[in-house]
Every structure is written in C-alpha cells, then in structure tokens.
Amino acid sequence: MAEQQVDVVILGSGTAGLNATSRIGPSGKRFLLVNGGEPGTTCARVGCMPSKALIQVAEDYHRRTHLNRYGVDGHTELTIDIPEAMEHVQDLRDNFVDRVLSNSTDNMGDKFVEAYARFVDPHTLELDNGDRIVAEKIVIATGSRPVVPTAWQAFGDKVLTTDSFFELEDLPKSVAVVGLGVIGLELGQSLSRLEIDVHGFDMAQTIGGTSDPEVSAMALETMQREFPIHLGEPVEISEEGSQLRVTAGDQSVVVDKVLASLGRKPNVEGLALENAGIELDERGIPCYNPNTMQCGDSHIFIAGDVNGERPILHEAGDEGKIAGHNAAHDEVVAFKRKIPLAINFCDPNICLVGTSYQALDLDATAIGEVKLAPVGRAQIMGQSRGIIRVYGDRASGRILGAEMITTRGENLAHLLNWAISQQLTVGDLIRMPFYHPVIEEALQAALNNLYAQVESKNEGPVKELYPI
Structure with missing residues (x-):
C-alpha cells in the first residue's frame, strides 16, 4: 500500500x-x-449536450408538419431513420466528451x-x-x-435513465416518461416528435419547474398538445409480458420502456x-x-x-x-453568487429567472404580462403560443424575476438575468432599443405593462428616452 x-x-x-x-x-x-x-462531465456525457442534440433532430423533423402552410408539397413523405439519428446524437456526444478530456x-x-x-x-x-x-x-x-426507486430496479433495462438513454442504438415504440421537470419534458417532447408513443407522468400539479400559475397553465396546455400528461398521482409499475404497465390513479398505460427522470x-x-x-x-x-x-x-x-x-x-x-x-489559499474568500437562471429547452422554451413566483411578496410586487399571440415575429414563425411574466418591485421598479414559456425564451431569460444582476429597473429597460420585428418586442410589451404599475417613473416627457 x-x-x-x-x-x-x-x-x-x-x-x-x-x-x-x-x-x-x-x-x-x-x-x-x-x-x-x-x-x-455530466453535461457532456449524459446531460445538456446529448439532450440538445436529440432536441435539434426532433425539431428539424417536426418542422415537416408545418410545411403545408407555406405551400410546400411532399412533406408527408418524409421519414426518419431512428438508429442513424441516435448514432448522430452519440457522435456529437462523444466529440463533446473527447473535447473535455483532451483539454x-x-x-x-x-x-x-x-x-x-x-x-x-x-x-x-x-x-x-x-x-x-x-x-x-x-x-x-x-x-x-x-434517482431510480428501489422497486423499479427489478425491471432492469426496461427502466431507462438519462445515463442509459443516450446509449440506445434504437428507440422503443412506446415510452412512459415519469418526472416532467427539465430533462423529462425535453426528452418526452423530442420522443413524441420522433413518432414515439409517449405518456408523461408527474406527482406534481405543474410541469417544467414552473410556479407562476399563469405560466404553469400555459405550459401544461402547450405540452398536452404534444403528448398525454397525467399529473398529481404516484406512479406504480408492473410487468406485463415483455412490456411494463404504468399506473397513476385511474390512468394506466402499457409501454415498452419507462424513462425515470426523477432528478439526480x-x-x-x-x-x-x-x-x-x-x-x-x-x-x-x-x-x-x-x-x-x-x-x-x-x-x-x-x-x-x-x-x-x-x-x-x-x-x-x-x-x-x-x-x-x-x-x-490560506485565507478563505466569500464570493457573490450569480442570479438564478433555469432554462428548459422544450419548444417553446420554459424559463425561470431570479426570484421565483412562489418566493415573491405579492403585495409589494407588480407583474408585467404579455401573451405571444399578437406579436408579429411570433406569428411569422408560427410560434405564437406563449406567455411572459416579469416581476418588479412595486415601489422602485427594480426587476426581481420572471417566468415564461415562449419561443427563444433562452435569449430573453439571459437579458432579464443580466438586468437583475445590474439591479436595473423597468424604467431602465424600456429605454433600451428594441428592433422590429423581433421576439424581444414581446419582452418590451411585458415591460411596458409592468412600468404602468410601478410607482417610480422615468424623468422627462418621453418615458422611453433620456432627456439631454
């Protein structure tokens, strides 16, 4: 030794x-x-990167369902080779892992x-x-x-985790996704778009980690258009021939595999x-x-x-x-931590920034809201389902946080996170430029709605401009 x-x-x-x-x-x-x-890293091997590779494949294939509105013919004849798609995902995954290790x-x-x-x-x-x-x-x-419940471990490779999912050479015909947080929702939607029969289950009454009731409702309505979702009941699994029966309350389905996305x-x-x-x-x-x-x-x-x-x-x-x-070093130094930021890369993105809805003092908070339906760029993109909710201190107008489900939410969430990090107010943000036509105009509308509710106002005759 x-x-x-x-x-x-x-x-x-x-x-x-x-x-x-x-x-x-x-x-x-x-x-x-x-x-x-x-x-x-978990990110490169079984997390962020391979999941985003699969999401991209699924989104690109899913676009065929919208091509008829543009006068594009032949889209119904498109097919996908799932083993080849999984090989593509794994090749990208391996490149990301190799890059981490080589450096x-x-x-x-x-x-x-x-x-x-x-x-x-x-x-x-x-x-x-x-x-x-x-x-x-x-x-x-x-x-x-x-996390895999002990009782489920007896079902062997019929129960998948994110650690084992990205090793699959082919996909099952049917999957029950248990746990609809970030990774469960992302993979559930992607599998459904790849023509896999998907059923989603979660003990919670919300999906995607949302706590704002308006965003939660929109998220559930949107995702239920993609695959059936069953909430609020514990899940039990039993063997049924070569498959698994998944039961939650009065809901029961038989599937080839269960994806346990219950956290880590x-x-x-x-x-x-x-x-x-x-x-x-x-x-x-x-x-x-x-x-x-x-x-x-x-x-x-x-x-x-x-x-x-x-x-x-x-x-x-x-x-x-x-x-x-x-x-x-001998001296221990304390460092300021970053403002919380969470992004679910499902389509549309579900994003949480800063102080969560459930942590707000609602009496002291103003909430600016906009729905995506009237936003021009969202209509052009065919992505007009969504909602943005921005939270601000009612007295000072300082931005506190936000929840949203929206196309390109990953970009909007960063903008708001940076604003909170710099302790900016809604008055500061409405003076920033918003090009036309961009999805950021939806954020602009939410900010204008918020500005109307806060007590602190910009100086000068035009609220959007600095007087000189």
Whole structure:
C-alpha cells in the first residue's frame, strides 16, 4: 500500500472538479485529481449536450408538419431513420466528451488518478486500489446520479435513465416518461416528435419547474398538445409480458420502456463522510457556506451537483472555482453568487429567472404580462403560443424575476438575468432599443405593462428616452 502526501485532493473530474483544479494548479500547490467511474462531465456525457442534440433532430423533423402552410408539397413523405439519428446524437456526444478530456485529464499525467476514494480520517483518503492520500485540503466534487426507486430496479433495462438513454442504438415504440421537470419534458417532447408513443407522468400539479400559475397553465396546455400528461398521482409499475404497465390513479398505460427522470442524487455513498469530521445535513450531505463552499470552518470544500443545490453547469463551474481558490489559499474568500437562471429547452422554451413566483411578496410586487399571440415575429414563425411574466418591485421598479414559456425564451431569460444582476429597473429597460420585428418586442410589451404599475417613473416627457 502506497501513501502520498499532497496539499490538495480534488474528488471528481466533472465540471466542478475540473474548475477547482484550474484554480489549484497555477497556485503551485501539490495536488491530485481523483475520479471514480467514467471521466468527463455530466453535461457532456449524459446531460445538456446529448439532450440538445436529440432536441435539434426532433425539431428539424417536426418542422415537416408545418410545411403545408407555406405551400410546400411532399412533406408527408418524409421519414426518419431512428438508429442513424441516435448514432448522430452519440457522435456529437462523444466529440463533446473527447473535447473535455483532451483539454483536461488527458494532459495531467500522474496528477490524475482513476479510483474511488473514501475518508479514513479528516485528512486521509483510502483509494479502492489500496493506496492512501494524505491532504491538507480536500475538495468534494463527486457529482450525482439518476434517482431510480428501489422497486423499479427489478425491471432492469426496461427502466431507462438519462445515463442509459443516450446509449440506445434504437428507440422503443412506446415510452412512459415519469418526472416532467427539465430533462423529462425535453426528452418526452423530442420522443413524441420522433413518432414515439409517449405518456408523461408527474406527482406534481405543474410541469417544467414552473410556479407562476399563469405560466404553469400555459405550459401544461402547450405540452398536452404534444403528448398525454397525467399529473398529481404516484406512479406504480408492473410487468406485463415483455412490456411494463404504468399506473397513476385511474390512468394506466402499457409501454415498452419507462424513462425515470426523477432528478439526480448526490454521490456521497461510499465516501465515508462520517470519518471526515464535518457536519452533515439530514440527507447526509456536508453543510457548507454557498459563498465560500467551505464545510463549516474545516479544510474541506464541496462543489457541484454533489451538494444538491444548483445542479446547473455554470453554477457547478462557479462553485468549483470558489472551492479551488479557497483550497489553494490560506485565507478563505466569500464570493457573490450569480442570479438564478433555469432554462428548459422544450419548444417553446420554459424559463425561470431570479426570484421565483412562489418566493415573491405579492403585495409589494407588480407583474408585467404579455401573451405571444399578437406579436408579429411570433406569428411569422408560427410560434405564437406563449406567455411572459416579469416581476418588479412595486415601489422602485427594480426587476426581481420572471417566468415564461415562449419561443427563444433562452435569449430573453439571459437579458432579464443580466438586468437583475445590474439591479436595473423597468424604467431602465424600456429605454433600451428594441428592433422590429423581433421576439424581444414581446419582452418590451411585458415591460411596458409592468412600468404602468410601478410607482417610480422615468424623468422627462418621453418615458422611453433620456432627456439631454
């Protein structure tokens, strides 16, 4: 059994771990990056990137259903080769993974160790190959894995997760998607557009993570046009011949596969965190400061999906940078975190920005709203179903947040997020240019609606212009 002594150990080579390493390496500290399982990021391997590749294939194929309105003939004869489409998705996925590895672990030599690790004591890690590492500082960035109920595991490969879905060479004829959050809704819609028989299920009464009742209603109405959705009941699965019966309340369907999209669970089992000398919460996750990523006042830091808080790539990257900086320096620095941003890449996009509806003080909040139906560019695109709701402080007009379901919502959500980050008011935003005709004019209409409700008004005779 060999033993190494280093300044810092990073556990996990995903987005958070790699970003932590990028801060520790240049500091001159002796470090090791230890990773159990497949190297690379969740985003590149089983998350953001392969799902977007599949979405693009499905959207392009789905466009054929609208071509008749433009006088295009022959669209009904178009077909899709599903195995070839899946090979395309996997080729892109492999390129994304290779790019991550070629720019990181492939170049690290003996500083990268492929092994699982567990705590022996607060400073000592034992690897599954028998070696030990003693470190002054430790960054936990072990990521997450899909949640699959224990009872469902007995059905083997008939129950898919996002980790296994993108390994399929062909698609089943029918799928029940259980869990209609971001990935469930994205894949459910894509599969339906690829002519797979899809049924969606969720225990919640809303889909896509929405909490604004107007946006939730529009999202449900829109997605139910794509595939049947059953909400508010627990799901049970039973075997029926070579298929699975999925039952929720009085709804029951028989399908070839079930896609379990029930979220992801932090990878902490096997770390023996009880030996790390840090406080754990009721989930067994280390308690930590989100501005320093430090666990208590210890030498241990945690970053990325393993903390179960913000499982989004740019957040994991930030957390890795924060944890890496603080692990590489004696003085622990607190950093300001970014304004929340969540984007569901279904069509139309469902986006949440800043303060959520359920967290608002509605008595002190004004809400600007616009529906997409009258927006010229949306009509031209054939994308006029949607709604944008922008929240502002009623007294000051400061932008607080937004929820929306709209075409190109991914772009509008960024604009609003940046505005909140800069503490801009609705008065500031209506003075920005809005070209014609663009989808941003829908946002302009929502902002004008909001401006009419707030107390703080722009100076000058024309509200949209700065007087000089």
